[in-house]
Amino acid sequence: MRARKIILKNYFDGKPNLNNFELVEESILETLEDREILLKAVWLSVDPYMRAFGNRMNVGDTILGSQIAQVVKSRHPGFPEGNKVIAFVGWRDMTICNPDKLKGLFRGVFPMPDLQGLPDSYALGVCGLTGLAAYFGLLKICQPKSGETVVISSAAGGTGSVAGQIAKIKGCKVIGFAGSEEKVRWLLDLGFDQSFNYKEINVDHTLKKWAVEGVNCYFDNVGGDLTFWVLQNTNESGRVALCGAISSYNDDPKTAKVQFDYTSMIYKQIKMEGFLVNRWFPEWGPAIGELIGWVKDGRVKSRETVVEGFESLPQAFIDIFEGKNVGKMIVAV
Ligand SMILES: NC(=O)c1ccc[n+]([C@@H]2O[C@H](COP(=O)([O-])OP(=O)(O)OC[C@H]3O[C@@H](n4cnc5c(N)ncnc54)[C@H](OP(=O)(O)O)[C@@H]3O)[C@@H](O)[C@H]2O)c1
Numbered sequence: 001m002r003a004r005k006i007i008l009k010n011y012f013d014g015k016p017n018l019n020n021f022e023l024v025e026e027s028i029l030e031t032l033e034d035r036e037i038l039l040k041a042v043w044l045s046v047d048p049y050m051r052a053f054g055n056r057m058n059v060g061d062t063i064l065g066s067q068i069a070q071v072v073k074s075r076h077p078g079f080p081e082g083n084k085v086i087a088f089v090g091w092r093d094m095t096i097c098n099p100d101k102l103k104g105l106f107r108g109v110f111p112m113p114d115l116q117g118l119p120d121s122y123a124l125g126v127c128g129l130t131g132l133a134a135y136f137g138l139l140k141i142c143q144p145k146s147g148e149t150v151v152i153s154s155a156a157g158g159t160g161s162v163a164g165q166i167a168k169i170k171g172c173k174v175i176g177f178a179g180s181e182e183k184v185r186w187l188l189d190l191g192f193d194q195s196f197n198y199k200e201i202n203v204d205h206t207l208k209k210w211a212v213e214g215v216n217c218y219f220d221n222v223g224g225d226l227t228f229w230v231l232q233n234t235n236e237s238g239r240v241a242l243c244g245a246i247s248s249y250n251d252d253p254k255t256a257k258v259q260f261d262y263t264s265m266i267y268k269q270i271k272m273e274g275f276l277v278n279r280w281f282p283e284w285g286p287a288i289g290e291l292i293g294w295v296k297d298g299r300v301k302s303r304e305t306v307v308e309g310f311e312s313l314p315q316a317f318i319d320i321f322e323g324k325n326v327g328k329m330i331v332a333v
Pocket of ligand 1: 046047048049052129130133154155156157158159160177178179180183221222242243244245246247248275276277278320321322323324325326327328329
């Protein structure tokens with residue numbers, strides 16, 4: 001049987017481009033060893049972390065990533081044929097693996113949660129890693145209280161849009177920053193109190209005008225200058241969840257120069273904490289249940305930018321760094 005995979009052809013240097021990737025075909029045996037399964041990808045997730053963790057991949061490696069896949073053949077009792085799974089097997093369309101041996105960060109095969117009728121793709125987005133990052137980063141690190149002001153960067157992305165809507169559920173005033181007028185309008189439709197195109201405005205002046213009482217919580221997907229100015233406007237005992245720093249993912253971390261407001265951090269006793277969503281793995285089940293409930297009762301709305309075709313994965317990934325996605329970027333095989 002033929003399988004396709006996308007490998008790292010050249011190390012990333014600056015923004016990703018098509019020359020970093022190569023689509024490779026290979027033959028895979030259809031005869032399975034004991035406890036092996038054959039997976040057919042249906043949906044693939046495209047995430048900024050694939051750039052941030054680019055230095056964990058070697059030239060020739062399959063690009064990291066998760067997918068919703070159907071179990072086509074199985075010799076594993078935990079993964080019957082016909083079932084769907086969430087598989088961290090990278091950018092592959094057909095995969096033979098032994099789930100017992102596939103363990104670790106960015107690896108593993110998990111049974112599909114019961115999405116109660118929601119689309120399967122939501123298991124990669126609002127009810128998957130993206131939604132979980134928003135859920136735990138906001139609730140565990142920011143711990144927003146009703147009436148507080150919460151700022152979200154990359155607010156119209158998969159993670160940011162969910163974080164902002166959860167902050168609204170918790171009774172907060174929510175201000176979002178995003179990179180286009182279309183995104184700004186969508187955030188207002190979602191119920192954000194204010195949203196702004198960070199490319200067109202002065203973040204400092206905007207927060208002084210629209211967050212006169214100061215910022216209490218900041219869910220940060222972006223880092224860099226935006227974060228500097230949000231910190232300047234953050235209150236005593238503010239909380240910052242460092243979910244991502246996409247503005248610096250294409251820079252060399254050793255030479256990048258980002259201004260950082262140590263004085264505000266110290267004198268205002270601001271807590272800033274980075275996190276990886278797998279920290280709360282034992283709590284994922286109930287959290288997914290709560291996210292499903294919010295989506296079903298309409299309090300959290302999900303939007304996806306769907307790109308068609310396995311071979312489109314590299315372009316979809318490149319497009320993330322151009323801000324072309326609204327909501328979760330996803331590829332339909
Ligand atoms: N810690 C965790 O466990 C965890 C889990 C999931 C995701 N993350 C992180 O969360 C962040 C969001 O991930 P996501 O999958 O939801 O992606 P996303 O926000 O849906 O997409 C990325 C968005 O980032 C913005 N962007 C791109 N380059 C930028 C730049 N130079 N400066 C400012 N904004 C830029 C673009 O929106 P604009 O048009 O608004 O610029 C783009 O659409 C990422 O940093 C990701 O690494 C972390």
